[in-house]
Amino acid sequence: MSAFTALLVRDMRLAIRVGGGALMGALFFLIVVTMMPFAIGPDLALLARIGPAILWLGALLASLLALDRLFATDYEDGSLDLLMMGPLPLELSVATKAIAHWLTTGLPLVVIAPLLGLMLNVELKATGWLALTLFAGTPALTFIGVIGAALAVALRRGGLLLAVLVLPLTVPVLIFGVAAANAAIVGPTPFGPPFTILCALSLASLVLGPIAAAAALRHGLE
């Protein structure tokens, strides 16, 4: 598994050191959540009610916008060709890059989510549950987004195209993420069913996302 760890460490180093791409997602998340009360108004009761939805939407946008460059930089400097010829199957390389991406952009979102939840007047106890739903659900966003990133680099396009392709596919994650968070915070529906489905979505996309993304890279770069 040395090739796996090497790729994981390389991608995480690049994300942390060069250009600070890792923390940019968390910063974007903070700013989106800060903008919401300006649009909605400072009514704390209302903010508490829609807080989970705001946090989930912000996390969705933050994790997708950061995906734009996942393969593009590797394509530009030629390391994507090396990855395709390397010892790892391309599917596993893609999955490794996605895991590194989630650890550097998805995980910071989960970590700061309780703080942002407090700003939106979500109860202190509930913020932990909210972060737990994000922890279970954001991997699905990354692994679905990887497909869009691969398609975008195969067509030498990026930016909005990725969001247009990927956002409709993330509808189930958003639905079950917000449902689980609301069930934990206000009830009365049980927390278990939406949360387990959310975990199932993450696991399924962990398998299917890299396969589809690797197919897109193979067909696009030949």
Added chain:
Amino acid sequence: MPVIDFANPTRFLTIVNRVLPWLIAATVVLFAVGLFRAVNAPDDYQQGATVKIMFLHVPAAWLGMFGWGLMSIAALGTLVWRHPLADVAGKAAAPIGAAFTFICLTTGSLWGRPTWGTYWVWDARLTSMLVLLLLYLGVLALYWTAEEPGRGARAAAILSLVGAVNLPIIKFSVDWWNTLHQPASVFRMGGSKIDPALLTPLLIMTLAFTLLFMTLHLAVMRNEILRRRVRSMRLMQAQELAEAT
């Protein structure tokens, strides 16, 4: 004649040219019969004449989903056998499917105004059709941005297959979401079985719409093959000019 012969684009073009007039005639006849039966169908005791929107709405919804199925099958042809005709079939199905989905949404909202009192409700069916339309637009966006047709076709094929896996999940989760948010839905399909007086014209209209889809699909495929030929001829001409100078 083995099936593989149909897959030759030139052979396909001659077949299409022979079949298309008959298909157009059959479509027109079926639409005439279907529309006549639909206009003369009895009004619903509750909804009045607005129930006739159903004769456009339901077939359009079916073809919106049928279009994605066709694209997924064509996507297998593109990715597994790399057949250029499968590229063309997938590309031709996308805008037609998107158009039928759009018709379904539009007629649905026009039907919703008199029956539910609003143009749009976040009903589970409407919402999943809207997401389907968004997915269609994503595929169309891929075709628009691709510079080279083959590459765009392969990218769109992958997206079609991903969408085919995801669409049932989206449908299921939208149903869940809807029951969670509004337990007593405004709209319940039929309640009882549809009366035969309404069902027969509906089936005829569905058949007519399906024939319309096939007619349009074959015509668009023919145009796309010709367009690609014109493109490669232009490229060859440009190359000859470049070599001559």
